[in-house]
Amino acid sequence: MDLSYILNELGEERDSYFNAVSPPIVQTSNFTFKTVADFRRALNNEYDAMLYSRGQNPTLTILRQKLAALDGAEDALVFSSGMAAISVPILALLKQGDHVIAVDNPYSWTIKLFNNLLAKFGISTTFVDGTRVENIQNALRSNTKLIYLESPNTFSYELQDLKAIAAIAKQRGIITMADNSYCTPLYQQPIALGVDLVAQSATKYIGGHSDVVAGVLTGSKALIQQIFNHEFMNIGPALSPHSAWLLIRGLRTLPLRLQRSFESTKTIIAWLKQQPQINEVLWPFDENFKQTELAHRQMQGCGGLFSFTLKNSSLQKIETFCNNLKHILMAVSWGGHESLVTPSLAGIKAADYGINNPRHQLIRMYIGLEDPDYLIKDLEQSLKLFPF
Template structure:
């Protein structure tokens, strides 16, 4: 891999093209002109690598595209208006009626809806499996299986898949593989090096890092990325704005620092929580008691600041009171920004549907941002005191 500092500070930046400005410009232009018709014709023949029209490529996006591809150790990258766009558009390109997908159970909620509601409209079916057990992949394969879809770890319950083993298995059968790597980012997990074909990420999370932009990124071989670009990408129109690309470039500069800080603080907070008398369980892949801890340490270089925990007294009212009582940690969706967040599963479960025996219902998801861990611990302690 290229030097990380080179990727983040220099790769793709051609400062003498823009007055030696240290910060790259936002090229807020929908179209680009040519000196001759011949030049234009050449551009139209190769829109993938030319600035012609910003629904395709744009110079501000190109800087970001090069950096994100290099970070993933991939040949190329494509940017989307959301993480879910970076998942749905490639699937629509690469699959056709009659094709079958094997996907891990409990992927990100809108990914699940894609498999359950959207793709069946085109005659594409999905078998969901528990990806912790490799045998389940073998059992689920059908002659029409075209894609294996992973999310390791997934959000809320953090189950892992043995990425290299699944990639090798798929390759031997000519099945494509795709992973949602939003949780780890390229810095903590390198799926391309493990043999995965396509890597999607919600750039809204750690890459943006400041809770001010929604975007997605897909990386893979030039052949696959170009195929997606030249067909469904240009037809469906999910290109991000130059302004969003610029925000992501700015976020990238500090990605290693932010990720490391979030990781270190999460170690402190998950340890504190796991010893807390009001807490039943903490679920985080780098916790010593995590069931797949060995695999986590084998294929991840670090762990994100997203984890879940449960209360010993897990009634609907107690969970709600605990979360409502927090005064610095915000009740909100998403994660990967500077601010710590809490999201209990009960936010999407009605009181009369709440099942005290359903472990999934009890989960409280937390994201640790960049605050001082002691500041967050104090906030949680006063909330625990309140519900005691």
């Protein structure tokens, strides 16, 4: 399906709403029926009916069709956060006594999901270094029901060979799920590589303006319907029609925004690598990145998120560098119009900072839509604090 068709037309029946270019926000909780027979039909199959907006809503239907098509999936569900799009399907697919293999260092709340919430229900998780397929193979147990992937992750960018891991899982009837927030479906299509379920934080690139929190899950109709009919309806992580509308609007410009972020990131990384204060840059499409061959094999482009370290990076040096940035904002998240810095050490107590711990030294940057020269000037004036 043509990308332009998906983003501009798919799911939009304009003649049913005054030929408006922009779809309506159907801000209703409830839908009415003229006959008991129609009402009964809807109550018996909410997956196919407009009954109540915890389940289906027409604005969300437009969005879901577009997101499913972008991923090459049969169906999509949207959620009130990316974390809900990860937690709800996992709760739906697993039961007491099941085992999960998850990659090391996924998003922090995903780690807590496995270590705290699932553990409470008797579901165990083995975290493995997913950069080597053998590590996944060696962790398999007779009760392994799910392999959870995040490629790349969003601080140190380790990748997994999605195709090879999906093939191993399929042979054994194990479900694979991947967090594709870093790439979006424009730069990576895990379903085409054999992955069963794909989650994304739509808060990032799909929303694209840092004004909505949302999540997406795509997969086969059978899996999505199973999740919808039980845990989705029970837990109730519905996205509001207004937020769905913001995501439809975000999708219109997604290719342009991604491309801009990708191109500016290349420019900024090339500049940073020439600065004597910089020790190392981590970005999957960088020629020195240890998995760059795999990155180019399974990704069509690279996001605007990368990390770097400063030479002799004491806690004070990192804090001074970040505090002194004038235009690059300090915050979590990414994927919006604004460039951001997220020092890893903000997540730990100052006393716990380990000068030899490479993860503590990482300074994550997200490159948004500003002019790259404007951002370089900001980086330059802060790096100047540490002359070489």
